[in-house]
Amino acid sequence: xxxxxxxxxxxxxxxxxxxxxxxxxxxxxxxxxxxxxxxxxxxxxxxxxxxxxxxxxxxxxxxxxxxxxxxxxxxxxxxxxxxxxxxxxxxxxxxxxxxxxxxxxxxxxxxxxxxxxxxxxxxxxxxxxxxxxxxxxxxxxxxxxxxxxxxxxxxxxxxxxxxxxxxxxxxxxxxxxxxxxxxxxxxxxxxxxxxxxxxxxxxxxxxxxxxxxxxxxxxxxxxxxxxxxxxxxxxxxxxxxxxxxxxxxxxxxxxxxxx
Amino acid sequence: xxxxxxxxxxxxxxxxxxxxxxxxxxxxxxxxxxxxxxxxxxxxxxxxxxxxxxxxxxxxxxxxxxxxxxxxxxxxxxxxxxxxxxxxxxxxxxxxxxxxxxxxxxxxxxxxxxxxxxxxxxxxxxxxxxxxxxxxxxxxxxxxxxxxxxxxxxxxxxxxxxxxxxxxxxxxxxxxxxxxxxxxxxxxxxxxxxxxxxxxxxxxxxxxxxxxxx
Numbered sequence: 174x175x176x177x178x179x180x181x182x183x184x185x186x187x188x189x190x191x192x193x194x195x196x197x198x199x200x201x202x203x204x205x206x207x208x209x210x211x212x213x214x215x216x217x218x219x220x221x222x223x224x225x226x227x228x229x230x231x232x233x234x235x236x237x238x239x240x241x242x243x244x245x246x247x248x249x250x251x252x253x254x255x256x257x258x259x260x261x262x263x264x265x266x267x268x269x270x271x272x273x274x275x276x277x278x279x280x281x282x283x284x285x286x287x288x289x290x291x292x293x294x295x296x297x298x299x300x301x302x303x304x305x306x307x308x309x310x311x312x313x314x315x316x317x318x319x320x321x322x323x324x325x326x327x328x329x330x331x332x333x334x335x336x337x338x339x340x341x342x343x344x345x346x347x348x349x350x351x352x353x354x355x356x357x358x359x360x361x362x363x364x365x366x367x368x369x370x371x372x373x374x375x376x377x378x379x380x381x382x383x384x385x386x387x388x389x390x391x392x393x394x395x396x397x398x399x400x401x402x403x404x405x406x407x408x409x410x411x412x413x414x415x416x417x418x419x420x421x422x423x424x425x426x427x428x429x430x431x432x
Numbered sequence: 433x434x435x436x437x438x439x440x441x442x443x444x445x446x447x448x449x450x451x452x453x454x455x456x457x458x459x460x461x462x463x464x465x466x467x468x469x470x471x472x473x474x475x476x477x478x479x480x481x482x483x484x485x486x487x488x489x490x491x492x493x494x495x496x497x498x499x500x501x502x503x504x505x506x507x508x509x510x511x512x513x514x515x516x517x518x519x520x521x522x523x524x525x526x527x528x529x530x531x532x533x534x535x536x537x538x539x540x541x542x543x544x545x546x547x548x549x550x551x552x553x554x555x556x557x558x559x560x561x562x563x564x565x566x567x568x569x570x571x572x573x574x575x576x577x578x579x580x581x582x583x584x585x586x587x588x589x590x591x592x593x594x595x596x597x598x599x600x601x602x603x604x605x606x607x608x609x610x611x612x613x614x615x616x617x618x619x620x621x622x623x624x625x626x627x628x629x630x631x632x633x634x635x636x637x638x639x640x641x642x643x644x645x646x
Binding site for chain 2: 174175176178213218243244247248249266267269271294295296345346374375376399400429430431432
């Protein structure tokens, strides 16, 4: 039987690890390659790196960094941030990333999803969505809206509709990141996660708000997520990946416990 | 020398890096001449069977692989390398290498909750002993990412299964050819151990490989 996945997210800025709170006040908290290796050995099932402030100028730093990570960890990992073309995606794949995450650029030009999926395969194309709660309107019936540029710009796109569009265009997985919950440690946005997980046929990764092991348990049981993404609760040593997995295992969630 | 076949099918760098992590030297090569000199071969690949077979045929690598098999060179197939080794693939109705009798088929799921592709960590249940699967236990999980799987015609070519809405074959073998549907290079320590075992494998399956009944 397939296990639920624990995914550790590392925000990287110019090759350094950063953790954002509500996407502002990012600060460096260590060497991401060392951290990645530590999470790999501690039982993380997958890692995701978000390249904060990714720009053309920083592209080579990012590729070097991805190569360094790829020679240190032997589980899948994905890279997101500033991916705007097939070329960006292919380069990251060749540098060793299993998957690439597209976000804002796909909102601005949705064909990007099908282009990347066509070039590197749906299994390697992840659509990352930043979502904010809004009032229910005719154009946003779910009451959840897609936001871009680190949560600063609203788009008028309904989150559930966007998830379905992403699947149709060839995304193989979705990261559902709640901007409201991000950095709060109050738990995942369960209503949103469940709504999306129940409307698509591809795996959904819950993101934003993990503060304690119970939050992950709820993401899987109430939120119907296939994977849960964590950041600060492991970066600052509150919990190890093994502790989170032992907890989930004890609550009857199927997770990988031998690593 | 261990050669990793490069035929433009996905993330082969990660196979080489995983080998390096366990101290195994390898070369990535698209060159039939290099492969003919190899002591052992890894045949990896992610992607679609039709494109892969087209590449392998056009470059002459299909013949090289079959020849290496006949000569007794130990070969490890990964993912596509476990699929195109059969007679044909349902994916695009593609004729394949025909080293193992059988057909590669799409996962068929009764359970609507399950999703395709099958992505993530799953248990590998050994059904028949094989030197490369030595010491794998019931709780051991490996990383999968696929929509198709190999279905050998004969039970003697099935070495392990995984459960995703029912058991499906995830390890096939015949003589000196062994292949897995999952990705040892992305399966952490347990995957690296499988690669290490391959690096030492003499290409033989001990005669008394009995069914463990799992």
